Amino acid sequence: MAALAAAMSDASRMKILCALMDGRAWTATELSAVSDIAPSTTSAHLSRLLKANLVTCLSQGRHRYFRLYSASIAALLENMMGVSFGAMQPPKTRVPAELQRARTCYDHLAGEIAVGIYDYLFANAWITSDGNALTPLGKAQFSQLGVMLDAKTKRKKCCACLDWSERKFHLGGHAGAALFQCFEQQGWIEKVPGYREVTVTAKGQAAFSQYFGLANVLN
Structure with missing residues (x-):
């Protein structure tokens, strides 16, 4: 529980998670824009969220899409x-x-x-x-x-x-x-x-x- 809370304890990561609450899969670029953070910072946040099993990554061609890990x-x-x-x-x-x-x-x-x-x-x-x-x-x-x-x-x-x-x-x-x-x-x-x-x-x-x-x- 502490590890999960730590992964969520950042305002930018919470913005990313809230954006994904619409049920769609988003690219890192889209999440960067909606969260108002730099692309490099977004990548670091997504890595942390992936490690905590809060989001999952789907690859389609050259594109990578992120969505919430589960319901x-x-x-x-x-x-x-x-x-x-x-x-x-x-x-x-x-x-x-x-x-x-x-x-x-x-x-x-x-x-x-x-x-x-x-x-x-x-x-x-x-x-x-x-x-x-x-x-x-x-x-x-x-x-x-x-x-x-x-x-x-x-x-x-x-x-x-x-x-x-x-x-x-x-x-x-x-x-x-x-x-x-x-x-x-x-x-x-x-x-x-x-x-x-x-x-x-x-x-x-x-x-x-x-x-x-x-x-x-x-x-």
Whole structure:
């Protein structure tokens, strides 16, 4: 734990990790720009993060891309954001509206809309009481929505992920990632390139109201 904390205990490295929270793979040059540090310094920071298994490197041709090592690292960062935010200012009052409404939490949806969806899943028995699994009804409903679930996934199939801005749960794990992918493919949401904010399209607003009863949240 001390070694992990030491690897994260640098403002520039935290900027790099936070940039990677959008779920994409970034080049060192892109991370250098977003972190506002020199390329040589970025390389040193990435080396430290790689050694600590906080990020992983993917090579494609002549290019090297970096992304978070795993969903568990993303969950740790999301929780740290919530702790640090709560320690420095009153909850929710200064959260940017775009981030509060909808954002990525690595590869699944977070924010007010995601919490509303989780509440609907729980109230209608699509997920178990602890949020760790889809019920048979939930699996059937996901299938009707067009959500593609992998029965052989080695990842946690479903989990309740604490949302740092809402202080309530949103859906994480494989089910959360599959649901997010479905929303994108259906054209209900759109990622903001280079940022964690997610935009809900007009089609998405109608769909979220129809399927998850989110009319009050969307207005």
